[in-house]
Amino acid sequence: MDNSKSNIEIATESDVVQVRQVGRELSRKLGFGLTDQARITTGISELARNILLYAGSGQIILQVVEDQGRRGIEILAEDKGPGIVCLEQAMTDGFSTSRGLGVGLPGTKRLMDELYIESSVGIGTRVVARKWLN
Amino acid sequence: MEIPILKIKDVLIVSIQLDLSDKLALSLQQELLKQITKTGAFGVLIDLTAVEIVDSFMSRILTETAQMAAVMGVKVVLVGIQPAVAMTMVELGVYFKDIPTCRNLEKGLDYLENKKLP
Numbered sequence: 001m002d003n004s005k006s007n008i009e010i011a012t013e014s015d016v017v018q019v020r021q022v023g024r025e026l027s028r029k030l031g032f033g034l035t036d037q038a039r040i041t042t043g044i045s046e047l048a049r050n051i052l053l054y055a056g057s058g059q060i061i062l063q064v065v066e067d068q069g070r071r072g073i074e075i076l077a078e079d080k081g082p083g084i085v086c087l088e089q090a091m092t093d094g095f096s097t098s099r100g101l102g103v104g105l106p107g108t109k110r111l112m113d114e115l116y117i118e119s120s121v122g123i124g125t126r127v128v129a130r131k132w133l134n
Numbered sequence: 135m136e137i138p139i140l141k142i143k144d145v146l147i148v149s150i151q152l153d154l155s156d157k158l159a160l161s162l163q164q165e166l167l168k169q170i171t172k173t174g175a176f177g178v179l180i181d182l183t184a185v186e187i188v189d190s191f192m193s194r195i196l197t198e199t200a201q202m203a204a205v206m207g208v209k210v211v212l213v214g215i216q217p218a219v220a221m222t223m224v225e226l227g228v229y230f231k232d233i234p235t236c237r238n239l240e241k242g243l244d245y246l247e248n249k250k251l252p
Contacts, residue, residue, distance in 0.1 A: 013155055013156045013157060014155055016155070016156070017153055017154075017155045020153060020187060021153065024186070024187075034216075034217075034218045035217065035218040035221050035222070037186075037218070038186060038187060038216075038218035038219060038221070038222045039218075039221075039222050039225070041186070041187050042187055042188075042189050042222045042226060045187065045189040045191075046189055046190060046226075049189070049190070049191060093227060104190065106227075107190065107225070107226040107227050107228070108226075110225045110226065110227075111222065111225055111226060
């Protein structure tokens with residue numbers, strides 16, 4: 001079993017708790033400090049919440065990644081939900097199409113080193129976020 | 135209720151020791167407000183010393199709990215927020231602007247005592 005990669009289905013709120021715990025454990029094992037563990041775990045939580053809130057279900061894949069000698073964690077959050085109508089708006093602080101705090105995406109981007117979003121209305125959304133070890 | 139709510143003098147103290155699911159967080163909120171009515175407490179200390187993650191939802195629950203208690207005339211103070219949590223919350227943009235926070239339970243109790251009307 002490849003334990004540097006975890007695939008978690010997100011369909012209930014207890015899945016959000018579970019993916020947080022898996023994420024924390026993976027980032028701890030990778031060697032991230034407490035603060036980065038908190039950042040990564042919170043980022044994962046926000047992305048998992050978005051899946052539940054907007055798509056109802058989806059999945060999050062957590063894996064160890066390597067690039068030019070440095071290691072990091074990659075979070076892939078994808079769903080077959082309604083998609084994001086306006087990406088620019090979605091990346092603005094305070095904007096929300098639910099009654100949420102609206103800090104999900106831009107907030108998560110601040111916590112991570114990289115964040116990319118692909119979304120098509122009516123098809124789904126895919127978010128990739130990475131954090132690298134120094 | 136899985137999370138014990140203690141009472142010391144007229145202050146309720148709840149120490150969050152686990153990663154709360156949304157359901158549990160909401161149920162804690164409800165129980166706290168219920169206990170406020172039942173005990174006549176004038177203050178609540180929510181101890182976050184053991185909390186490693188506060189995401190946007192948890193931050194909202196805590197903020198709302200403080201607001202709901204304030205409507206009922208009761209002051210909520212958050213204590214023991216860890217550095218990693220504080221940094222993450224500020225970066226995420228969900229830090230507690232209007233809720234008093236103290237470093238620990240003792241300081242929290244002192245704070246509430248000072249806020250008490252004679």
